[in-house]
Amino acid sequence: MASVRPVSHSSWTERKAPDLEDFEAMASEILSGLPDDLLLRCGHLQISLADYAPDDVLDELRIEDPHDLLGLFEGQGLSEGEETVMTGQMPNRIWLFRRPILDYWAAMDETLGDVVAHVLIHEIGHHFGLSDQDMERIEAAAER
Numbered sequence: 001m002a003s004v005r006p007v008s009h010s011s012w013t014e015r016k017a018p019d020l021e022d023f024e025a026m027a028s029e030i031l032s033g034l035p036d037d038l039l040l041r042c043g044h045l046q047i048s049l050a051d052y053a054p055d056d057v058l059d060e061l062r063i064e065d066p067h068d069l070l071g072l073f074e075g076q077g078l079s080e081g082e083e084t085v086m087t088g089q090m091p092n093r094i095w096l097f098r099r100p101i102l103d104y105w106a107a108m109d110e111t112l113g114d115v116v117a118h119v120l121i122h123e124i125g126h127h128f129g130l131s132d133q134d135m136e137r138i139e140a141a142a143e144r
Contacts, residue, residue, distance in 0.1 A: 020049045023098050023116065030117045038124075045127055046093040047120070053097055067100045071119040073126035094123040 052066045075092030
């Protein structure tokens with residue numbers, strides 16, 4: 001009969017999935033690690049977190065499975081005009097969706113921090129007016 005090893009206090013048996021507060025701390029840490037010139041150009045960009053995208057957003061994007069949307073950029077990209085916020089206009093915002101990110105992380109061979117960083121930086125790319133195809137080309141070139 002195999003013996004059971006004692007479980008250390010730092011093992012996975014004692015850990016829970018990170019909550020929205022943990023995600024906010026990760027996103028803040030990742031954001032603060034970006035180059036200063038990039039942060040300055042982010043301006044009044046807000047980072048928001050939720051477990052899932054709202055149904056109306058999923059419907060508008062024609063996404064059936066809420067796990068298919070890890071993040072979202074809302075607003076006017078910098079390439080579409082100046083970043084001045086008009087009265088009554090909401091500032092540009094990036095959404096990170098915790099549950100889809102956790103599911104993606106569980107299925108991949110990446111750290112959770114790397115996944116959150118990828119989603120955050122991808123959505124910042126939309127803030128700068130880059131399309132998904134632009135970012136795919138940049139990522140492919142960086143991997144070479």
